[in-house]
Amino acid sequence: MAPDATRRWVALLGKPDTPADGVEDYCTYLGGALSAHGVELQPVRVHWAKEGAARALMDLWRQARQWRGSWVLFQYTAMAWSRRGFPIRALAAMVILRWRGARCVAVFHEPCGSRGPRVSDRIRERCQNWVIRRLFKTANRAIFLDPLETISWLRRETEKAGFIPIGANIPEPARRAARQNADLAKVGVFCLSEPPFVHDEVEDISKAVRKAVDSGAAFRLVFLGRGTAEASAETKNAFAGLGIDAKSLGLLPAERVAEVLATCDVMLCVRGRLYMRRGSAIAGLAAGLAIVGYEGAAEGTPLVDSGVVLVPYRDGEALGTALARLLADRNSLSELQEKSRQAYSKYFCWPSIAGRLIDFLATNKP
Numbered sequence: 001m002a003p004d005a006t007r008r009w010v011a012l013l014g015k016p017d018t019p020a021d022g023v024e025d026y027c028t029y030l031g032g033a034l035s036a037h038g039v040e041l042q043p044v045r046v047h048w049a050k051e052g053a054a055r056a057l058m059d060l061w062r063q064a065r066q067w068r069g070s071w072v073l074f075q076y077t078a079m080a081w082s083r084r085g086f087p088i089r090a091l092a093a094m095v096i097l098r099w100r101g102a103r104c105v106a107v108f109h110e111p112c113g114s115r116g117p118r119v120s121d122r123i124r125e126r127c128q129n130w131v132i133r134r135l136f137k138t139a140n141r142a143i144f145l146d147p148l149e150t151i152s153w154l155r156r157e158t159e160k161a162g163f164i165p166i167g168a169n170i171p172e173p174a175r176r177a178a179r180q181n182a183d184l185a186k187v188g189v190f191c192l193s194e195p196p197f198v199h200d201e202v203e204d205i206s207k208a209v210r211k212a213v214d215s216g217a218a219f220r221l222v223f224l225g226r227g228t229a230e231a232s233a234e235t236k237n238a239f240a241g242l243g244i245d246a247k248s249l250g251l252l253p254a255e256r257v258a259e260v261l262a263t264c265d266v267m268l269c270v271r272g273r274l275y276m277r278r279g280s281a282i283a284g285l286a287a288g289l290a291i292v293g294y295e296g297a298a299e300g301t302p303l304v305d306s307g308v309v310l311v312p313y314r315d316g317e318a319l320g321t322a323l324a325r326l327l328a329d330r331n332s333l334s335e336l337q338e339k340s341r342q343a344y345s346k347y348f349c350w351p352s353i354a355g356r357l358i359d360f361l362a363t364n365k366p
Contacts, residue, residue: 046093088127207317
């Protein structure tokens, strides 16, 4: 192994997601933070969707010859390695890396298979779970973005696994000045899901806004990020007659997202239960926002140390009650915002993540 081989790492990615690729963002920001430690992280894609699996894996075989003894951070999501959710290509790529002598770190952006009501969904879930466990067994190390004790299939005594949180997929916003009493509060919604789930999300936000307005709260509402442009007509209709200034900014460059979030006070998170891999919520922590979201997945994770207020799942009125309370009590709001900033600095900022990764790979493990 060359003397500097351990300082040149590879981030291996599958098919890109559209219109925004959170895994690519993860590698970009992680690479920037690792550079402070003298580590160069080179992103490499396996272009199986464009070139076909056979040709892409053959290209990987040739490239991987240069990576013997180097760390390769293998980025896993099911759809990055499959068209219909059966990610067998991921396992083939991992085997090639190990055969070529690379030291593989499986980075599980999804720690288990996705569930669904149909028979085909259950078959897909079993396939994904099988692939995930085989990747874990084949890799030298494994990184999970959730606390290890929350992953039911993972044996707690394993030494090859580590928990390192995900970071924000936006530049760290500048610290904003304290809002003056006369200023109208701003509530941000960062990203919405695709249909049909977006309809439930807009309904929950609508209930929350109506409840908050009925409670005497006054604020502006801004939608930004993935899915918000497509839902702009639906969101506009949902708030008609409420006297709320609601804007939909759509998909924005990361720098602009940071600027917009820095002007907000509170973030509403309604894309399911709030959990560790929700990148939009981590962006809210980076901006120092109080977050109102759904309980059921954040408990037992570093998210509970941040400025979050959790309410029962799909209870839009509870969302509105919590929002109104925050906006009426600026001292409590400021305290939660400070908790978000502290939690971000401790757990979710990229320098902290890079340092934890360096320490994890430096330990004497399998």
